[in-house]
Amino acid sequence: MEIRPILASLRKHRIPAVLIVLEIALACAVLCNAVFMIGQRVADIHMRNAIDERGISVLTLNGADPARAAADIPRNLAALHGIAGVKAVATTTGMPLDTDAAVTGFTITPEGKSSVNTAEYFIGSDGEQALGLRLLQGRYFNADEYADSGLDGFKSTAHVMLVTESDARRLWPGQSALGKRLYSDNASWTVIGVVADVLAQEPAFSGGGGRYSSVFFPLRPQVELSNYVLRSAPQDRERIVREAVQVLGKLEPAAVVEGKTYEAMRAEYFADTSSMAWMLVLVCVVMLAVTAFGIVGLTSFWVQQRQRQIGIRRAIGATRGHILGYFRTENFLLSTAGVLVGMGLAFGINLYLMMHYEVSRMPWYYLPGGAIALWLLGQFAVLGPALRAAAVPPVVATRSG
Amino acid sequence: MFGYYLDLALRSLKRSPGLTALMMLAIGFGVAASMTTWSVFRGVSGDPIPWKSAQLFVPQIDSWGPSQKSGAGLHEPPDALAYADAIALMHDRRAALQSAIYAVAPTVLPAGEGRSPIPVFGFGVYGEFFPMLDVPFRYGSGWQAGDDGDGAPVIVISDALNRQVFGGGNSVGRNIDLDGRDYRVTGVLKPWNPQPMFFDVVDTGGFGGNGPDVFVPLQRAIASGMENAGAVNCPKGVQPGAGYAGLQKSNCVWLAYMVELDDESAVQNYRQYLDNYASVQQKLGRFDWPPNNRLRDMRAFLDHEHVVPDDTRVSLLVALGLLLVCLVNTAGLMLAKFLRRSGEIGVRRALGASRRAIHAQFLTEAAVIGVGGSALGLLLTAIGVFAVNRMLPPRLAELARIEPALLLLTVVVAIAASVLAGLYPTFRAARVQPAWQLKTN
Numbered sequence: 001m002e003i004r005p006i007l008a009s010l011r012k013h014r015i016p017a018v019l020i021v022l023e024i025a026l027a028c029a030v031l032c033n034a035v036f037m038i039g040q041r042v043a044d045i046h047m048r049n050a051i052d053e054r055g056i057s058v059l060t061l062n063g064a065d066p067a068r069a070a071a072d073i074p075r076n077l078a079a080l081h082g083i084a085g086v087k088a089v090a091t092t093t094g095m096p097l098d099t100d101a102a103v104t105g106f107t108i109t110p111e112g113k114s115s116v117n118t119a120e121y122f123i124g125s126d127g128e129q130a131l132g133l134r135l136l137q138g139r140y141f142n143a144d145e146y147a148d149s150g151l152d153g154f155k156s157t158a159h160v161m162l163v164t165e166s167d168a169r170r171l172w173p174g175q176s177a178l179g180k181r182l183y184s185d186n187a188s189w190t191v192i193g194v195v196a197d198v199l200a201q202e203p204a205f206s207g208g209g210g211r212y213s214s215v216f217f218p219l220r221p222q223v224e225l226s227n228y229v230l231r232s233a234p235q236d237r238e239r240i241v242r243e244a245v246q247v248l249g250k251l252e253p254a255a256v257v258e259g260k261t262y263e264a265m266r267a268e269y270f271a272d273t274s275s276m277a278w279m280l281v282l283v284c285v286v287m288l289a290v291t292a293f294g295i296v297g298l299t300s301f302w303v304q305q306r307q308r309q310i311g312i313r314r315a316i317g318a319t320r321g322h323i324l325g326y327f328r329t330e331n332f333l334l335s336t337a338g339v340l341v342g343m344g345l346a347f348g349i350n351l352y353l354m355m356h357y358e359v360s361r362m363p364w365y366y367l368p369g370g371a372i373a374l375w376l377l378g379q380f381a382v383l384g385p386a387l388r389a390a391a392v393p394p395v396v397a398t399r400s401g
Numbered sequence: 402m403f404g405y406y407l408d409l410a411l412r413s414l415k416r417s418p419g420l421t422a423l424m425m426l427a428i429g430f431g432v433a434a435s436m437t438t439w440s441v442f443r444g445v446s447g448d449p450i451p452w453k454s455a456q457l458f459v460p461q462i463d464s465w466g467p468s469q470k471s472g473a474g475l476h477e478p479p480d481a482l483a484y485a486d487a488i489a490l491m492h493d494r495r496a497a498l499q500s501a502i503y504a505v506a507p508t509v510l511p512a513g514e515g516r517s518p519i520p521v522f523g524f525g526v527y528g529e530f531f532p533m534l535d536v537p538f539r540y541g542s543g544w545q546a547g548d549d550g551d552g553a554p555v556i557v558i559s560d561a562l563n564r565q566v567f568g569g570g571n572s573v574g575r576n577i578d579l580d581g582r583d584y585r586v587t588g589v590l591k592p593w594n595p596q597p598m599f600f601d602v603v604d605t606g607g608f609g610g611n612g613p614d615v616f617v618p619l620q621r622a623i624a625s626g627m628e629n630a631g632a633v634n635c636p637k638g639v640q641p642g643a644g645y646a647g648l649q650k651s652n653c654v655w656l657a658y659m660v661e662l663d664d665e666s667a668v669q670n671y672r673q674y675l676d677n678y679a680s681v682q683q684k685l686g687r688f689d690w691p692p693n694n695r696l697r698d699m700r701a702f703l704d705h706e707h708v709v710p711d712d713t714r715v716s717l718l719v720a721l722g723l724l725l726v727c728l729v730n731t732a733g734l735m736l737a738k739f740l741r742r743s744g745e746i747g748v749r750r751a752l753g754a755s756r757r758a759i760h761a762q763f764l765t766e767a768a769v770i771g772v773g774g775s776a777l778g779l780l781l782t783a784i785g786v787f788a789v790n791r792m793l794p795p796r797l798a799e800l801a802r803i804e805p806a807l808l809l810l811t812v813v814v815a816i817a818a819s820v821l822a823g824l825y826p827t828f829r830a831a832r833v834q835p836a837w838q839l840k841t842n
Contacts, residue, residue, distance in 0.1 A: 065517035290726060294730030297737050
C-alpha cells in the first residue's frame with residue numbers, strides 16, 4: 001500500500017488527525033495504567049496463604065466469661081470435636097485476614113528498630129493442626145509450652161515462637177532461623193520452628209515487606225482465644241458451621257457466636273479490592289468504547305468529505321479492496337503515532353505515580369499490550385466507515401458537488 | 402435571535418442523528434462513568450465521610466517542646482492532646498462543633514439471671530460528636546449539651562450491643578449497667594463502623610474491630626474512672642503521676658480531638674485561636690517555646706498518620722483520566738460535524754449573516770450538544786449509582802455518595818469542553834470568503 005498519498009492527505013487535515021492521535025494516546029496511557037492496577041489487585045486477591053483455606057471454618061465467640069474460660073474452652077473444644085466430619089479443632093486469638101489485627105514489631109537484637117509490623121497469632125493446643133500449618137523446619141509447640149504460656153498485656157509470656165519462611169529469610173538471610181531469638185520491648189522468644197508463609201492479619205497494615213510477616217505463640221486456654229477453628233473436608237463445611245454454631249451457642253448462652261467458612265472470610269476481606277478491580281474494568285470498557293466512537297465519528301466524517309475523491313479513484317481503476325486498504329492503512333498510521341505517544345505517556349504516568357504514591361514499576365509488557373489493544377480497536381472501529389467508503393460507486397466522480 | 406439559533410441547532414442535530422447520538426453518548430458516558438467511579442473510589446480511599454471530611458479538622462498543639470524533636474526536619478507536635486489542652490479547647494468552644502475523644506473499654510453487665518459480663522469498646526466524647534460526624538441513629542439521638550457538663554450517666558449504644566443486651570428494639574430510656582453503674586440510653590446507632598476509624602486513628606490504628614459499642618459523656622467517663630484504653634504517649638523522661646489523676650496533670654498525650662470548621666475564615670480564626678492559646682501557655686510558663694501548632698483537615702491528618710493506603714487514591718486519577726478521554730473524543734466528533742458544514746456557512750454569509758452571527762449559531766449548537774450530553778450523563782450517573790448500590794457490599798455502597806458540587810463542576814466542564822471544541826471549526830469556517838466557499842462546494 002502506498003503510504004505517501006495517505007501522509008499527504010493527513011497533512012491537509014491536521015486537526016482531525018492530531019485529535020485521533022491524541023485520543024489513541026490518552027486511551028493507551030490510561031489503559032496501560034488501569035490494567036496494571038487491575039492486575040495488582042487480582043494478584044492481591046489471590047495471594048497464597050499456607051493454611052488449609054478450603055477446609056477451615058471459623059467460629060467467633062464474643063462475650064464469654066473471662067473467669068471461666070480456662071475450664072470452658074477445653075469443654076467447648078471437646079463438644080465441637082464430637083461433630084461428625086470435624087478432623088481437628090483448636091482456638092486462636094485471630095485469623096489471617098480477619099479485621100482485628102494484632103501486630104508488633106520484632107527485632108533480632110534487643111535494641112533494634114523494626115520497619116515491619118508482624119502479625120501475631122496466639123494459638124491454643126492443636127492450633128497447628130486445625131489451621132493446617134506446614135512445618136518446614138524444627139518443631140511445633142509441645143503440651144508443656146501450651147500449658148505454661150499466658151499473656152501479659154498483649155505480649156506472650158511464652159519463651160518459644162514459630163516464624164514464617166519469609167521472615168526467616170528476611171531476618172536471618174542465609175542462616176537457619178532455628179534457635180535464634182526475636183525481641184520486642186524487653187522480652188524475647190526463641191524460634192523453634194519455621195512454617196510455610198501465612199498471610200499477615202492485615203497485609204495492608206503490615207507494609208509491603210510484612211505481607212507474610214507472621215509469628216505464632218502458644219497460649220493456654222483463656223478468654224482471648226475467641227476464635228474456634230474447625231478443620232474438615234471442604235464439602236462438610238456448611239453443615240459443620242451450622243451445627244457448630246448451635247453446639248457452641250448452647251454451651252455459651254450469654255455469648256454471641258458467629259460462624260463462617262474461611263473462604264467466606266477471605267472473600268469478605270477482599271470485597272473492597274475486588275469491587276475496585278471491577279470498577280477499573282468498567283472504566284477501561286467505557287473508555288475503549290468512547291475511543292472507538294471517536295474514531296468511527298472522525299473517520300465517517302472523512303469518508304463523507306472525500307466521497308468525490310473516492311469516486312474518482314474508483315473510476316480510474318481502484319478496486320473496493322484498495323479503498324478499504326487505504327482507510328485501514330491510514331488508521332494504522334494514526335494508531336501507531338497514537339500508541340507511540342501513549343506508551344511514553346503511560347510510562348510517564350507510572351513514573352509520576354511511583355514518585356508520589358506507593359505504586360510499583362509497571363512491567364514493560366503492559367506497554368506493548370496496551371499498544372496492540374489500541375491497534376486492534378482502531379482497525380475494528382475503522383472497518384464500518386471504510387466499508388462505507390468502499391461502497392461508494394465510481395459514478396460519484398461524474399457528479400458535481 | 403437565540404431562539405432562532407436554537408431552532409437551527411436542533412434541525413442540524415436532527416439531520417445527522419447518528420453523529421449527534423455519538424457525541425452525546427461520549428459526553429454522557431464520560432460524566433457518568435467518571436462520577437460513579439470517582440464516588441466509589443472516594444468511598445474506599447480511606448475517607449469514610451467524603452461529604453464532610455473537608456470541614457473536619459484535627460488540632461495539634463505542641464505540648465512537648467522542641468527538645469522532643471525526633472529525626473530531621475520540621476518538629477512535629479504530638480498527634481494527640483494532653484488532658485489540660487483538650488479540656489481548655491473544649492471549654493473555649495471556638496469551632497462550630499467539636500469534641501475531645503478518648504477510647505474506653507468498660508464492661509457491660511446485662512440484666513437478668515446468669516448472664517455474663519460483656520467486655521465492650523467505645524469512646525468518651527462530647528454530645529457534639531454525633532452531629533459533627535453525622536453518626537447515624539436508629540432510635541433516639543445523642544445526649545443534650547447539658548449532660549456533658551453535668552457528667553450525666555447517659556449512653557449511646559451500638560446496634561449490635563442493643564441486640565445483645567436488650568434483644569433489639571427501641572431501648573431509648575432504658576438503663577444499662579456499665580462498670581457497675583446505671584447509664585440511661587439516649588440513642589441506639591445504626592450499624593456504624595467507619596474504616597478507618599477516622600475520629601481516633603491514634604488509638605485504633607485506623608482499621609479493625611467491629612465498630613464502637615458505646616459512647617459516654619467524656620466528663621462522666623473520666624469522673625467514674627473509666628481508664629483510657631488507647632495509646633498514651635509521654636515526652637521522653639516523663640513518667641505521669643500515679644493513677645488517673647496523675648495522667649490528667651501530666652503532659653502525656655492521650656486524647657483525640659476533632660473540630661468542624663465550615664469555611665476558610667473559620668479555619669483561619671481557629672488557627673489564630675490555637676496560636677493565641679499556645680502563646681498564653683508560654684506566658685504562663687507551661688510551654689517554654691513559641692507556638693507550634695497544626696490544624697490539618699481530616700484527610701491530611703489521616704495522610705500524616707499514614708492510615709490511607711496509597712493505591713486506592715491512585716484510582717481517583719483513573720476516573721479523571723476517563724473524563725479527559727471522553728472530552729477529547731467529544732471534541733473530535735464535534736470537529737467532524739462542524740468542519741463539513743462550510744457550505745452552509747457560505748450560504749448564510751452570502752445571504753448577509755455576519756461572522757459574529759455564525760459564531761453565535763454554531764456555539765449555540767455546541768452548547769446544545771454539551772447540555773444534552775450532560776443531561777444524559779446525569780441520568781446515567783443516577784443509573785450508575787443505583788447499580789453500585791445494588792452490586793457493591795452495603796458498607797461500600799453507603800460511601801458511594803455523589804457530591805452535588807463535584808457533579809455540577811463536571812457538567813460545567815463537559816459543556817465548556819464541547820463549546821470549546823465547537824469554537825475552532827466555527828472560527829475556521831467563518832473566516833473563509835463566502836464566494837469561494839460557495840464555489841468549491
